[in-house]
Amino acid sequence: MTTVDARDRTVEHTDRGPLSRDEMAGIVARDIPPGSFVNLGIGQPTKVADFLPPDSGVVLHTENGMLNMGRAAIGDEIDPDLTNAGKIPVTELPGASYFHHADSFAMMRGGHLDVCVLGAFQVSAAGDLANWHTGAPDAIPAVGGAMDLAIGAKQVLVMMTLLAKDGSPKLVPECTYPLTGLGCVDRVYTDVAVFRVGPHGATVLETFGISYDDLAARLDVPLRRLED
Amino acid sequence: MTLVCETADQAVADVADGSTVLVGGFGMAGMPVDLIDALIRQGATDLTVVSNNAGNGDTGLAALLAAGRVRKMVCSFPRQSDSWVFDGLYRAGEIELEVVPQGNLAERMRAAGAGIGAFFGPTGVGTPLAEGKEVREIDGRTYVLEYPIRGDVALIGAHVADRMGNLVYRKTARNFGPVMATAATTAIVQVSQVVETGSLDPEAVVTPGIYVDRVVAVGAARQREAS
Numbered sequence: 001m002t003t004v005d006a007r008d009r010t011v012e013h014t015d016r017g018p019l020s021r022d023e024m025a026g027i028v029a030r031d032i033p034p035g036s037f038v039n040l041g042i043g044q045p046t047k048v049a050d051f052l053p054p055d056s057g058v059v060l061h062t063e064n065g066m067l068n069m070g071r072a073a074i075g076d077e078i079d080p081d082l083t084n085a086g087k088i089p090v091t092e093l094p095g096a097s098y099f100h101h102a103d104s105f106a107m108m109r110g111g112h113l114d115v116c117v118l119g120a121f122q123v124s125a126a127g128d129l130a131n132w133h134t135g136a137p138d139a140i141p142a143v144g145g146a147m148d149l150a151i152g153a154k155q156v157l158v159m160m161t162l163l164a165k166d167g168s169p170k171l172v173p174e175c176t177y178p179l180t181g182l183g184c185v186d187r188v189y190t191d192v193a194v195f196r197v198g199p200h201g202a203t204v205l206e207t208f209g210i211s212y213d214d215l216a217a218r219l220d221v222p223l224r225r226l227e228d
Numbered sequence: 229m230t231l232v233c234e235t236a237d238q239a240v241a242d243v244a245d246g247s248t249v250l251v252g253g254f255g256m257a258g259m260p261v262d263l264i265d266a267l268i269r270q271g272a273t274d275l276t277v278v279s280n281n282a283g284n285g286d287t288g289l290a291a292l293l294a295a296g297r298v299r300k301m302v303c304s305f306p307r308q309s310d311s312w313v314f315d316g317l318y319r320a321g322e323i324e325l326e327v328v329p330q331g332n333l334a335e336r337m338r339a340a341g342a343g344i345g346a347f348f349g350p351t352g353v354g355t356p357l358a359e360g361k362e363v364r365e366i367d368g369r370t371y372v373l374e375y376p377i378r379g380d381v382a383l384i385g386a387h388v389a390d391r392m393g394n395l396v397y398r399k400t401a402r403n404f405g406p407v408m409a410t411a412a413t414t415a416i417v418q419v420s421q422v423v424e425t426g427s428l429d430p431e432a433v434v435t436p437g438i439y440v441d442r443v444v445a446v447g448a449a450r451q452r453e454a455s
Binding site: 139 | 255284314335349350397403
């Protein structure tokens with residue numbers, strides 16, 4: 001499969017439906033360069049690990065203090081002292097290392113992580129991210145490492161459905177939810193399209209089950225094609 | 229000089245009302261449950277607790293919250309599937325909450341332990357968590373001024389200590405322990421075993437004993453010693 005980095009034209013996959021959750025994870029995994037140091041956010045992004053080829057050389061970072069994290073632990077492997085950032089028991093791979101929290105976040109802020117994959121409530125065309133708080137008055141705010149990850153990794157990939165449950169697009173001209181980071185997102189992977197976002201706005205790299213024109217008609221965000 | 233305590237109750241006997249207590253652990257990994265249980269028995273109240281989460285289930289930090297001893301939580305991620313104790317107190321208006329991004333939480337305690345007056349960090353720029361804070365542009369990037377978080381007491385779970393208070397940890401249970409040990413006036417550590425001085429490989433020591441005031445062996449190792 002061709003990674004998005006290798007393309008010079010927007011590719012429209014109209015001969016199929018939207019991506020399933022697993023397929024989205026597979027597409028994100030496809031675009032992670034071999035040998036990268038990668039942090040996968042809690043929830044849906046964690047699934048990306050299942051689609052990284054065994055020989056990819058990707059080293060997974062978990063912000064609670066480990067590099068070269070392995071798969072989820074099962075049965076006798078479960079050790080309460082070895083969990084991922086979602087507090088799920090995990091395993092270690094040969095070459096793993098442990099470190100304390102200040103070091104773990106210095107790795108992010110210091111620009112040593114190549115890629116992080118995060119979920120989102122909203123992403124703006126300029127790459128602003130909102131993923132920690134809906135702003136609802138009864139919601140208990142909880143940020144975790146999201147703000148550190150958003151500004152720390154060299155490349156920030158967001159993985160989300162394009163539409164919220166109420167049908168409103170999550171790729172927006174301006175975020176209305178409280179921000180996690182300003183201009184920090186590089187690419188957005190959704191069930192119907194992959195976008196590049198940033199100072200030049202939103203560019204469609206690839207569509208799934210929808211044409212570029214139909215996609216552009218559905219969103220309030222001005223779009224462009226890769227070849228434009 | 230590190231004091232090797234006989235019991236967790238002895239280790240926390242002098243924690244004062246109104247203290248700021250740094251509580252190690254990420255979820256239950258590294259959570260100093262025995263020290264917290266001892267603190268509940270000891271009775272200190274009106275506490276400000278700094279910890280990554282705001283308690284899980286009904287034990288450890290959650291039990292301290294349930295006992296009504298905590299006035300304010302400073303944490304990065306209070307809301308979890310098993311944070312019902314905190315959630316109830318928060319919704320009833322019975323506890324204050326300050327949410328701090330996880331990396332800032334760690335770095336602000338690191339700064340406290342390292343004698344740094346304040347630092348400019350990139351996390352949270354342009355977000356509600358940086359509102360009202362001083363910002364500065366340095367080499368074309370915007371940073372937020374963050375101040376240290378100091379504790380009167382740190383309660384930490386480590387793996388093994390020697391009698392000089394040198395510590396080694398286990399896997400991801402290390403998390404906030406090494407940073408909190410530096411950031412508190414009195415660092416109190418529970419371990420599964422206290423070994424004789426000289427038994428730990430100096431190359432493997434993660435927290436040097438200079439940061440550690442009290443250690444106590446708890447759990448299975450403790451019970452073996454007692455029997």
